[in-house]
Amino acid sequence: GENVEQHPSTLSVQEGDSAVIKCTYSDSASNYFPWYKQELGKRPQLIIDIRSNVGEKKDQRIAVTLNKTAKHFSLHITETQPEDSAVYFCAASIGSSGSARQLTFGSGTQLTVLP
């Protein structure tokens, strides 16, 4: 089955700096890659996603890049703010007919933005 590895497990940055989180996946058939933000005691919230037919996607301060050949994708957060502090999870899934979607998550990155 699919295996997703995520690095680093913890990341501390100064407010205003950029943060980068990287993930690799094992199954070349994976075609959907979402990123979730989870604050302590709360549900995972989708922040951005990318499909395999796109190499990069940006939404304000957040961007995701995908390298299908190398089977890795990254989350980039620019101009970080204290409220960006949370655990971030990457995930991958294989799309197929019949509305079956199973997300395989990475182990998470605890991002701390220092004021």
Added chain:
Amino acid sequence: DAGVTQSPTHLIKTRGQHVTLRCSPISGHKSVSWYQQVLGQGPQFIFQYYEKEERGRGNFPDRFSARQFPNYSSELNVNALLLGDSALYLCASSLPQDRAGSPLHFGNGTRLTVT
């Protein structure tokens, strides 16, 4: 609009007991998935249901079962509880995968503690 709702929010059970967790998807969403999130780890896929049929099953023992009702709500049942079943159980709903932009939206979860 209401998001994914789960009940109960917290539950304490004893080893060997049975538990039923409930989930109501976002209105219009016909797919419901269940994930287990152990503290400090990413969510792990348990089941996906679409149109009341099981469309995917993760690597969980037969003690775990689920079903989806005609109104698209869902139940997750766990029999013969073990201490290792203690976790946050997340329900997620989505539109059919073949619809563009159909990410998973998570509920706030049910925190299960097995003593």
